Amino acid sequence: MEIIENLKVKEKLYIEKLENGLTVMVIPKKGMQKKYIIWGTNYGSNESSFIVPGETEVTTVPDGVAHFLEHKMFEQENGRNSLDVLTEIGVSANAYTTNDHTAYLYECTDHFYEALDEFMNYVQHPYFTDENVEKEKGIIGQEIMMYDDYPDWKVYLNALQAMYHKFPIRLDTVGTIETISKINKEILYKCYNTFYNPSNMAMVISGDFEPEKIIEEVKKRLIETKANGEIKRIYPEEPESIVKEKVTQNMEVSRPLYAIGIKDKPITCNSGSKDEIVKKHIAIEILMNLIFGESSKLYKDLYNKGIISASPSMDYEFSRGYAHILISGQSNNPEEVYQALKNEIKEMQEKGINEADFNRLRKSLYGDYVKEYNDVTDIARMFLADYFKGINSFEYIEQIMLVNKEYAEQILKEVFNENSMVLSIVAM
Amino acid sequence: MEHQVKEIKQGINLHLLQKDKFKTNLIAVFLTTPLNRENVTKNAILPAILRRGSKNMQTQEAISMELEEMYGASFNCGIDKRGDNQVLKFYMESINDNFLPKGENITAKTIENLLEIIFEPLTEDEGFKKEYFEQEKKNMKQIIEGKIDNKARYALDRCIEEMYKGQNFALYKCGYVEDLEKLDRKELYNYYQNLLQTCKIDIFVSGIINDTIQETIINSNEIKELKERKPEYSQITLNVTAKNQGQTVQESMDVTQGKLILGLNVELENEDMQYDALIYNSILGGSANSKLFQNVREKASLAYVASSSYLKTKNNIFINCGIEIENYEKALKIVKEQLEEMKQGKFTENDIEVAKKCMIDAIKTIDDEQDTEIMYFFGQEFCSIKLDVEQYLERISKVTKEAVLNIAQKVEIDTIYFLRN
Numbered sequence: 084m085e086i087i088e089n090l091k092v093k094e095k096l097y098i099e100k101l102e103n104g105l106t107v108m109v110i111p112k113k114g115m116q117k118k119y120i121i122w123g124t125n126y127g128s129n130e131s132s133f134i135v136p137g138e139t140e141v142t143t144v145p146d147g148v149a150h151f152l153e154h155k156m157f158e159q160e161n162g163r164n165s166l167d168v169l170t171e172i173g174v175s176a177n178a179y180t181t182n183d184h185t186a187y188l189y190e191c192t193d194h195f196y197e198a199l200d201e202f203m204n205y206v207q208h209p210y211f212t213d214e215n216v217e218k219e220k221g222i223i224g225q226e227i228m229m230y231d232d233y234p235d236w237k238v239y240l241n242a243l244q245a246m247y248h249k250f251p252i253r254l255d256t257v258g259t260i261e262t263i264s265k266i267n268k269e270i271l272y273k274c275y276n277t278f279y280n281p282s283n284m285a286m287v288i289s290g291d292f293e294p295e296k297i298i299e300e301v302k303k304r305l306i307e308t309k310a311n312g313e314i315k316r317i318y319p320e321e322p323e324s325i326v327k328e329k330v331t332q333n334m335e336v337s338r339p340l341y342a343i344g345i346k347d348k349p350i351t352c353n354s355g356s357k358d359e360i361v362k363k364h365i366a367i368e369i370l371m372n373l374i375f376g377e378s379s380k381l382y383k384d385l386y387n388k389g390i391i392s393a394s395p396s397m398d399y400e401f402s403r404g405y406a407h408i409l410i411s412g413q414s415n416n417p418e419e420v421y422q423a424l425k426n427e428i429k430e431m432q433e434k435g436i437n438e439a440d441f442n443r444l445r446k447s448l449y450g451d452y453v454k455e456y457n458d459v460t461d462i463a464r465m466f467l468a469d470y471f472k473g474i475n476s477f478e479y480i481e482q483i484m485l486v487n488k489e490y491a492e493q494i495l496k497e498v499f500n501e502n503s504m505v506l507s508i509v510a511m
Numbered sequence: 512m513e514h515q516v517k518e519i520k521q522g523i524n525l526h527l528l529q530k531d532k533f534k535t536n537l538i539a540v541f542l543t544t545p546l547n548r549e550n551v552t553k554n555a556i557l558p559a560i561l562r563r564g565s566k567n568m569q570t571q572e573a574i575s576m577e578l579e580e581m582y583g584a585s586f587n588c589g590i591d592k593r594g595d596n597q598v599l600k601f602y603m604e605s606i607n608d609n610f611l612p613k614g615e616n617i618t619a620k621t622i623e624n625l626l627e628i629i630f631e632p633l634t635e636d637e638g639f640k641k642e643y644f645e646q647e648k649k650n651m652k653q654i655i656e657g658k659i660d661n662k663a664r665y666a667l668d669r670c671i672e673e674m675y676k677g678q679n680f681a682l683y684k685c686g687y688v689e690d691l692e693k694l695d696r697k698e699l700y701n702y703y704q705n706l707l708q709t710c711k712i713d714i715f716v717s718g719i720i721n722d723t724i725q726e727t728i729i730n731s732n733e734i735k736e737l738k739e740r741k742p743e744y745s746q747i748t749l750n751v752t753a754k755n756q757g758q759t760v761q762e763s764m765d766v767t768q769g770k771l772i773l774g775l776n777v778e779l780e781n782e783d784m785q786y787d788a789l790i791y792n793s794i795l796g797g798s799a800n801s802k803l804f805q806n807v808r809e810k811a812s813l814a815y816v817a818s819s820s821y822l823k824t825k826n827n828i829f830i831n832c833g834i835e836i837e838n839y840e841k842a843l844k845i846v847k848e849q850l851e852e853m854k855q856g857k858f859t860e861n862d863i864e865v866a867k868k869c870m871i872d873a874i875k876t877i878d879d880e881q882d883t884e885i886m887y888f889f890g891q892e893f894c895s896i897k898l899d900v901e902q903y904l905e906r907i908s909k910v911t912k913e914a915v916l917n918i919a920q921k922v923e924i925d926t927i928y929f930l931r932n
Binding site for chain 2: 091092093112113114115116117164166167170171172173174175176190191192193194218219221222223225226228229231232234334335336337338376377378383386387389392413415443444446447448449450451453454456457458459
């Protein structure tokens, strides 16, 4: 077991790779009542074509399988649903699917080990029947329709579709009514057996625990499985260019919603480039705030003109095979926001960054990183998501002071490229 | 002592929550005033104007720069409806001094900045600054009109509006466009000055608290200038005032999925029964084991969302389902069957145990989140019998099947609201 201590946030990470390939991470939090465990597989909605270890043929499955599988994992052979069983034990259980991973979790104060039996049992024992697969199509159908009524989800998805020609990030995680109709139990078993091998999974635990003890308890509950070989993931070749610059959808909203995307070159998560990814991510966070944060000139101008009335949300999203910036919010005039943003970027690229502003925003981001260690849920989720990107979350707080103005200026020129920008609008 | 309350002056309380397990200190100030049509819009716009600038930090840019310099301290404000009260909420959160790289001291500064934004607004000839006032009026109009954007939330708000037609609780917490037009920046400023001298004020500090922090608050000019008061506000009442006896309201909008909301009345004899009602709600629709989740979602496959929540301040339960529009009758029938089963006592001791475990788990974690704990103790301000977290736990663990069955008899459908296309 390896112990990594971070003196800045005064936390420790205990990490162990088990014989069957499973990685277990523990971040103890003394004094917290809540205990949180999350078990994820490095498999999300982006993986619909792959070569199963030991096979030679490519397997292609309908979109939305990873999410469908997540729903169906709770079903057990004894007729019980593990979500119900866990609730009966008195813990709060859930699961979710993103484009690059799927995760199962629960949180509780008491009954942790009792719940651990059920939790580790159900994730290791799929039980799919024709009947239970059919039933789920109705529920997921309603989930898809629920998202159809979320304008913020639509404007986001449309921005992705404007940026990506082929890469599956452009698709809805849950699939469509049509693609899920093609899902059957054979497909689910095949995906399960491929991606739910311990060597493709990681577990994170946070709360008031003795790390050695909890890792032993996890080991006891693992069924015997051999680590399988490498899964070859096949992604369509994605051109560097965008699909189209502007896309608009009509929906009943009081004021237009916008999402501005900036497509970046995908980052490879190979070892060695890990520090580079973290540094780049930090630089982009600072840059987004310099350009459009609450103390920026652009924000002030647009606010005073009445074009925006709240700060936009700004994210840098990346994983295997894709990377982009997304800036989104509501505005009476998204076109003007878009133009003004472009101008501001160009001006900053030409004139360079103000050193005092840079230092202040870096300090601010430092504080944001510290705040992430308040809550066991946030901690565990962050370590899991970063792990699948090849990153140890502590790296952010370790690297931040190494990111300087000159490096940020270089990233500003490389990433904030006018030809990679798209504008998505949802309006009446 | 976990939760300490000090009366700074009559009507102004300082709540101290000593916690050393967090990286942050959180300061919250709540101004509570009766909810009514005359003032709802005024109260709603006030935080929006205040956050634009204060006497010493005159622009949003100046405030933001100050906060960024303090390692990303964050300021938040908003408006809430709590029973028949309206609450103006202000928060500032900053990193605990122990986690700052250079051992700086920013906690006192955090308090000073928050108090300044609330109590020392930027003025211009005896009113709020014209530019800020005019602009926030426009923004507020957009926020009010924006209530249609979140369809699920909108459906719930509309159900409440129909249930409480003509009563204060029906009011939308952000106010009304037609009332915005009538506001005057000088009158509004005077209104605010009067509000500050008369309303209920609660100040919460959660984190590592030392004597200096308390003194910073109590001895600040802003607090010194406040007078004693006998604030007017509503305590929780048990009277059921929604009297629509199962009316049905349907509304059309451009939605893909129908949103079905049922507003229920729970007629209680005393405040203590609210804890039984919490368990009732948990069995009905509070978890994945609940009757609604099991029957509407898992068995009938009609919905992804099927749940219920108990609104303690008004003694209502709201049932919420997202369904295919054509399944309205089917879903409604299943929902009604669940209510009937509860009435007939078709739930087990085990259901009660599960509901208790869920609740106990949630209660035990109140202490793990600073904002949750603050809201818990703020909520207690409106109860006539005040319970600390331990007592709350004890009370929940004592709920019996009989008590829940008794609640079931007191539950009646008041309004069925359906948002469709």
